[in-house]
Amino acid sequence: MKLIKAAIKNFRLLYDVDIxxxxxxxSVVGKNNSGKTSLSLIFNMFLNENNKKFPFEDFSLKSHDKFIATFEKYGEIKEENKEERIKEIQSEIPKIQLLLTLKYGPEDNWANIKPFFTNLEESDEITILCEYAPDSTEKFLKKLIDVNKNGTDEELIKNIETQYQSYYKINVRPYSKIEATENVRRADLNRLIQAKFIHAQRVLDDSNSESKSKLSKVFQQQFYNENEKDESKSGKLLEIIEQASSNIDSTLSVFFSSFIEYFSSFGYPGMGNEKVELKSQLAPEVLFKNNVKLFYNHDGAILPEKYNGLGYSNLIYIIAQIIGFYSEIGDFQNNLNLIFIEEPEAHMHPQMQSAFIKNINRFLSEVGLNAQVIITTHSPHILSDAMLQSIRYFAKTDNANSCTVKDLMDFNDKLTESETKEFLTQYLTLGKCDLFFADKAILFEGTVERILLPIFIEKTEKATDGNKLSEQYISSIEVGGAYISKFKELLEFLGLKALIITDIDSVEKQETGNRATYHKVMVAENDQLVTSNITLKNWIPGEENILQLLSKSDADKLSGSIRVAYQIKQNAENFKCGRSFEEAFLIDNHQYIFDNKDNLTSITYFLKECLNSDDVQAKSYDIQDFIDRNKKKTEFAFDLLNVNKDDWKVPTYIEEGLEWLSM
Structure with a gap:
């Protein structure tokens, strides 16, 4: 049996989502506070029979308006249409819902599935509705009318919070669109679905306190599980414990005999025949609680649990919890088994994180546990091992009171170009997955931009007022200009605000016979010049002609939540515009370049020909060509870092792009 889909309504940020x-x-991913943890929590609330009610805070904030609307609608009911209106209100009043779609096969335990069959539908799927709803909507609303004296919306919500638990109950039933169904027992649900929740706050630490032996407790629980299934397995251990107790009793009797004799001098035991005896009380639970500890054998040296790193302790804890779950479920293995693991990356080094999903799947296969794993993570390393189609991206909506869930299985299926699919899969496999956790993204082409980007951000923040990019989680992606456009569909799918910093890359077409070639040229007032940049030609702004590109407005450089930044005219009088970052920097900072020409070692040789700053600006194309041909881009970037970096300014096109991104 497999869990295919869950539809959730009115639970925290999960106001109305399908997963x-x-x-x-x-793999469940997304920024902090985007609703990821709520996914495992709602499963836990419905699957744990001890949970009888939901706190009012678990109702989505957006559901408050629905409470108010249904209350007002109930107050307007007329007698002639009362029954029909009550049904409407019953369907509209907020309920916390978890609608599960499960797929089963002939190998599954049909006795456990039977309560969830409906009469009129034949398929290999069943749908189960878990619902926290009022037993009687009318009684609930009548009570609210009685207590809501002031009549304000705020007072109504307070009264709902006070009264709802007396009327709301958890119910489970098979769901059908075409027929009414009856509630089943929650015990029926628990026989069908087994779940293990390994939470993020795992109480592991590397304190020197001996009371912090958390892993030993895991093995203690495993002993109980195994003993409950097969007492014969623990028989030998119990036999040894009894023998040890007998030996200890004999030793205690001899050791304390003279001490006990002193009691008689105080009249004990009096007229009776009672005797004082010391008995050991050895039992498995006492043994594990105080005397059995976990140790590690390291090259023959026996080290206590506290000497093991937290990363390994965390991994062992997770594995032990899964093994314990395997022992607990026993005969229920033919039903649906779910394992929720929150933030398994805690304390693990990147290499251990990268192999986690693969190792978990292999481990489940080896022990024969047929289970689906749902992993909530903030780790790009863990995500690098995930299949693209297995990722579920949680993102807050604009009003921040709800979230959306973006299914990368849908994205994967809709990718039209196989090359793009292959590129993105390979890119994510390399561990470049922080896009899924970022507030915003910056895509850029080269090493120089990567080295200088933090300085660009710092300088732009000093020059402008507003939100600081340095205080936001920015995913910085270095990717060759020819490949930036391959991120188009992913960025649009995620809805992430992104800035693309790229080059105008002016070229001139030359024809020789039947053959056309394109050659790099400086940007000039020439209608025949075009760009070789695929992003500018085929995406944003979708233009090839250089003069047309230079005339584009800020709005033209925007597509949804994505903006492109490329070189613009710096000197309108003599039509000066850089072809690349290096040339744009030279034009914008010609005075800085000239003032520091003896210290900028990457271009000192070429600058000997410049007699003043105007010469630097006039020769900007030749200087950048010198940097390019002599492979001095990285050296040039480090020059800018090390030589009076406070004196130069960020090229205008980059500064404008960063200002937009910060908003």
Missing amino acids: TFDENAT
Whole structure:
């Protein structure tokens, strides 16, 4: 049996979302506070029979308006249409819902599935509705009318919070669109679905306190699980414990005999025949609680648990919890088994994180546990091991009171170019997955931009007022200019605000016979010049002609939440515009370049020909060509870092782009 889909309504940020699940491991990702943890929590709330009610805070904030609307609608009911209106209100009043779609096969335990069959539908799927709703909507609303004296919306919400638990109940039933169904027992649900929740706050630490032996407790629980299944397995251990107790009793009797004799001098035991005896109380639970500790054998040296790194302790804890789950579920293995793991990356080094999903899947296969794993993570390293189609991206909506879930299985299926799919899969496999956790993104072409980007951001923040990019989580992606456009569909799918910093890359067409070639040229007032930049030609702004590109407005450089920044005219009088970052920098900072020409070692040789700053600006194309031909781009970037970096300014096109991104 497999979990195919979950539809959730009115639970925290999960106001109205649908989530599909991979048949092996689903990776749940997104920025902080985007609703990821709520996914495992709502499963836990409905699957744990001890949970009888939801806190009012678990209702989505957006549901408050629905509470108010249904209350007002109930107050307007007329007698002639009362029954019909009550039904409407019953369907509209906020309920916390978890609608599960499960796929089963002939190998599954049909006795456990039977309560969830409906009469009129034949398929290999069942749908189960778990719902926290009022038993009687009318009684609930009548009570609210009685207590809501002031009549304000704020007072109504307070009264709902006070009264709702007396009327709301958890119910589970098979769901059908075409027929009414009856509630089943929650025990029926628990027989069908087994779940293990390994939470993010795992109480592991490397304190020297001996009381912090958390892993030993895991092994203690495993002993109980195994003993409950097969007492014969623990028989030998119990036999040894009893023998040890007998030996200890004999030793204690001899050791304390003279001490006990002193009691008689105080009249004990009096007229009776009672005797004082010391008995050991050895039992497995006492043994594990105080006397059995976990140790590590390191090259023959026995080291206590506290000497093991937290990363390994965390991994062992997760594995032990899964093994314990395997022992607990026993005969229920033919049903649906779910394992929720929150932030498994805690304390793990990157290499261990990168192999986590692969190792978990292999481990489940080796122990024979048929389970689906749902992993919530903030780790690009863990995500690098995930299949693109197994990722579920959680993102807050604009009003921040709800979230959307973006299914990369849909994205993967809709990718039209196989090359793009292959490129993105390979790119993510290399561990470049922080796009899924970022507030915003910057894509750029070269090493120089990568080295100088933090300085660009710092300088732009000093020059402008507003939101600081340095205080936001920015994913910086270095990618060759020819490949930037391959991120188009992913960025649009995620809805992430992104800035693309690229070059105008002016070229001139030359024809020789039947053959046309393109050659790099400086940007000039020439209608025949075009760009070789694929992003500018085929994406934003979708223009090839250089003069047309230079005439584009800020709005033309925007597509949804994505903006492109490329070189613009710096000197309108003599039509000066850089072809690349280096040339744009030279034009904008010609005085700085001239003043520091003896210290800028990457271009000192060429600058000997410049008699003043105007010469630097006039020769900007030749200087950048010198940098390019002599492979001095990285050296040039380090020159700018090390030589009076406070004196130069960010090229205008980059500064404008960063200002837009910060808003």
